[in-house]
Amino acid sequence: MKIALFAAITVAIATGGVGAATANSWLPLTHSEAGQSPTTSPSAVPTTPAAKPVTLAVAPKTGATFVNPAAEVTAQADNGTLYSAVLKETATGENTDGELFVSGRKWVSSAPLKFDTDYTFDVTTLDEDGNRSTTVSTFSTVPASNEADLAMFPAAGSTVGVAQPLQFTFSEPVTNKEAVEQAISVTASSGQKGAFRWYSDTLLRYRAEDFWVANTKLTVEMKLFGVELGNGQIGNFNKTNVVQIGNRVEMVADAANLQASIYVNGVLVKQYPVTMGDERFPSASGYLVVLSDKQRYAHFVASTIGLKPGDPANYGEVDVEFATRLTPSGEFIHQATDSAAPYLGRVNLSHGCIGMSAEGAGWVFNNMTTGDLVHVVGSPNETIAPTDGFGDWNIPFAQYAQR
Template sequence: MSRIRRHTLPRRPVRLAAITGTALLAAALTACGGGNSSSGDAKSDLKSDKKTEISVNLTGKQAKAGEPVKVTLADGRLQSVTVTDAKGGKLDGKISADGKTWTSDRVAAPGASYAIEAKDDKGGSAKADFATAAPEKENKLSLAPGKDSTVGIGQPLSIVFDHPVKNKAAVEKQLKVTTSDNTEGSWGWMEDYSGKSRIDWRPKDYWKPGTKVTLEANLNGVDSGPSGGWFTKDYKTGFTVGKNQLIKVDLDNHRLKLFRDGQLVKDIAMSAGTPGGDKASWRGKTVLMAKEGTINMNSETVGLGSSYNKMVDYSMRLTWSGMYAHAAPWNSGYFGSANKSSGCIGMSDADAKFVYDSVQVGDPFEITGDDAKGTQALNNGYGEWNLSYDAWKAKSALTGNTGTTGN
């Protein structure tokens, strides 16, 4: 049962009562009136007491999380209800049309304590409190791109969860994407390359340069489902879309072309993966995931045996499986004429430096040609651009809900 504390209003005595199974708040409202007779020597006082009962659906110290808070008034009308957690956060809510019930917009989070103050239209007020049970397991997430970053026109929003998400619709409902220009887009679920639950949001078409994007993941109090645990916090991030850049790679003709604002900036001779086996490159639309600079590349880490182990400059990651664009001076005899690498797109030092300095994380790489081992998988980096928009929308747990708003 909730603890009930006495609250006394000036000139209005307040009585609080409790009923087993609910948190019951009682405000006794006193109306006083007086008047003088015309002669001034007669005086009468009018006094009445009326008990107002308010019940709360969540009670005690182990209340069930994941449910909205409901405060109900027996008689009269509610004027206001304030529900505050121990950290000073508030649960907003609405009073019903008949003034009898207040319901919070969001649910009570696990492992949290709440204080309630309710006021009625007669000036009475009362207080109560409750706490929710701590979660047995807590789910967390990682977000991409980074907060306040500037990215290319192909960059999706991507969320990877620490634990499985079975209640996909419940989670997706709490993800709100806001764009500065009402960009149309949709969420889509997949299993990440790591094996974890993942959801991405991509626009229908490539972003427009200058678009500002905000994600609010209001997940505090949402249950992931079996083996997933509860979310115990909200998340917020945002980014800006930068230059309109696109890289086109022609595997069969051994060329890489950088376009900016639709205009060709650089045409580069390159050599991609050796066709006919595991060393072939992937084709399809991918997105630059990271500019990693000078890194060690070991073919054994991507299942290609011990064919190479070397430091590589100007490395630009395109997939989780180890496909990069980078400098490959050791392969210069094949630039522009043959594909003879172990899967990556190799260029001269000077050309690789030019591309590396020019590109942004999130720039699309559109890779075409028959000299490939297939189309990049959806979860192998950002492969969602290889699906039609209708096919991508079908991966949302909320049919017909794009989850986006404009400013």
């Protein structure tokens, strides 16, 4: 009977039935009672969640072309930090400086890029576990064919007269004119304000409402680097030029009375008899500005102003002295030829020029400079064209400032 009972208990345990739970009390000894250490079932080991992957955003995007050299190059990491960021010219390896911001998560270039250059941007990130990952991107900037320049007249450091407008000549046509005007600022020590006027897509000028005050300093800031001029053209420099205005030197050339009066800062200093344009070629009227072209000895050719052999007005070729240019079209102040000298103060017989004695033309040549004012009165001719030299002052300021 005892053997049968033990067998029944063994079967019950083996089958896992209800009898297994109650049969435990019938087992001879537990492990602890036998002096053995209890056996524990293994427990799950806690695991640290994997760090989120770093998300990296770079600008410009890799493969970008026609990148504006004024654009910032940036790299920004989320779920991590930037270990390093190296921006360099692909061909030369020259680095471009930059700075870290936002607790080491954002890098921004701090120096301008170059035109027509390929760049490599090498960025290494760290995730929260300290794992590094490197991304390399490449891009190229605006090509040389889209690099726009300008020339300013008068040049930096010049001293000019009170009638000299500022002139900006662009290497490429400008369609985004408002942006260009905003990029150029002119500060006059006299406090005078002025306005821009476009004569073409490549020619811009600036003048005050009235002539510059004598001895004014003009500071011209041109912040054109990266400015989009239109049609994909990008400005290529920032520069500050300073131009000095000298004394107010003005000649009033009276074609009716055949006399030139010269004033310095409002004081009459010289008067000379003159001969000016005759009835066929009257001198241009209005305000003219002395140009930078001066020739101690000049050679004039009649064909350059459209005169042909057989024309009664054709003078062929003549040599003159003390020639000071007023217009690109050919008006000068100069010493009258020997044949015209007897008629100074008596008859107008030139082809538009202001003929003077050797003394008078010499004084102008030696004492009047670029930007000084010549006011022609008493001539039946129309006012000088604004772009035939600098006839800007003949346009009322309210009209001049209109876009």
